[in-house]
Amino acid sequence: MKKALTIAGSDSGGGAGIQADLKTMTVHQIYAASVITAITAQNTLGVQDVKTLSSKAVCSQLESVLTDLKFEALKTGMLANSKIIEVVTAKVKKYSLTNLVVDPVMVATSGDLLLKKEAVKTYKEKLFPLAEIITPNLDEAQVLADLKGVQKNDPYALAQELIKYGSRYVLIKGGHNPQAAKNKVAQDLLYDGSQYWEFKAPYLKTKNTHGTGCSLSAAIASNLALGMEMPTAVEKAKEFISGAIENNFEVGAGQGPINHFWKLK
Ligand SMILES: Nc1ncnc2c1ncn2[C@@H]1O[C@H](COP(=O)(O)OP(=O)(O)OP(=O)(O)O)[C@@H](O)[C@H]1O
Numbered sequence: 001m002k003k004a005l006t007i008a009g010s011d012s013g014g015g016a017g018i019q020a021d022l023k024t025m026t027v028h029q030i031y032a033a034s035v036i037t038a039i040t041a042q043n044t045l046g047v048q049d050v051k052t053l054s055s056k057a058v059c060s061q062l063e064s065v066l067t068d069l070k071f072e073a074l075k076t077g078m079l080a081n082s083k084i085i086e087v088v089t090a091k092v093k094k095y096s097l098t099n100l101v102v103d104p105v106m107v108a109t110s111g112d113l114l115l116k117k118e119a120v121k122t123y124k125e126k127l128f129p130l131a132e133i134i135t136p137n138l139d140e141a142q143v144l145a146d147l148k149g150v151q152k153n154d155p156y157a158l159a160q161e162l163i164k165y166g167s168r169y170v171l172i173k174g175g176h177n178p179q180a181a182k183n184k185v186a187q188d189l190l191y192d193g194s195q196y197w198e199f200k201a202p203y204l205k206t207k208n209t210h211g212t213g214c215s216l217s218a219a220i221a222s223n224l225a226l227g228m229e230m231p232t233a234v235e236k237a238k239e240f241i242s243g244a245i246e247n248n249f250e251v252g253a254g255q256g257p258i259n260h261f262w263k264l265k
């Protein structure tokens with residue numbers, strides 16, 4: 001069985017973060033290990049509390065798994081601050097880890113902040129150059145790229161700017177793009193510095209999209225672990241996410257989760 005690692009925050013509500021990653025990797029028949037960066041007290045209504053672990057605690061978890069297990073791919077989710085990003089960077093280098101998927105999580109679906117502002121620079125300078133792919137949503141891409149004027153809302157311009165930080169691919173997720181709801185198309189854009197791939201799916205009108213971003217990046221990491229080329233890995237991950245949103249179910253009173261198990265039905 002292929003193995004993948006997720007380095008992310010815990011979502012007590014079970015819809016996003018580590019919990020979404022483990023479910024996603026499991027349904028892809030990948031053995032999943034996890035390094036926890038933060039413990040969020042969270043449910044479908046929002047984030048009530050966050051306890052970020054020390055970089056030392058993250059470091060020792062990484063050493064434990066990396067000295068013992070060999071991973072075909074890994075993903076990062078909520079890394080919370082610069083110190084944790086630096087520890088992850090050091091371990092990716094030390095253990096020559098490949099197929100790194102970086103989901104630069106900044107805010108929860110509910111709008112709660114999950115990353116310190118100072119960490120944006122560290123992401124760009126330290127971790128992005130080691131990534132096979134970075135997967136910001138439109139809002140995150142805007143913060144990272146810091147473009148002005150009309151270019152600010154243009155996924156193509158944002159991808160061109162973000163590829164400069166050294167990842168092999170950039171995926172701009174379009175689920176939060178106001179155009180998606182208007183045109184009824186959820187479009188993600190993949191770029192490798194010379195070629196673009198557009199991945200489109202029907203925009204689904206539902207409040208239950210908690211954890212879509214985490215699950216998409218975990219599915220990409222799973223597909224890379226299975227040996228797929230990047231465009232195919234993203235295409236299959238998008239198909240997985242669209243089905244999981246379509247088959248969502250009611251959990252809690254707020255923004256509910258997606259159905260990771262829809263393919264098992
Ligand atoms: N309402 C929707 N209908 C169809 N696809 C969607 C919808 N919302 C998001 N997606 C898709 O889900 C994936 C995740 O995108 P999104 O932009 O929601 O990421 P995110 O903001 O990082 O997620 P999260 O809300 O978990 O932080 C993308 O493939 C996106 O196109």
Ligand SMILES: Cc1ncc(CO)c(N)n1
Pocket residue numbers: 008009010011016017018040042077078105107108109114210211212213214
């Ligand atoms: C722990 C955690 N990571 C990521 C997200 C992004 O949705 C979230 N809500 N919670």
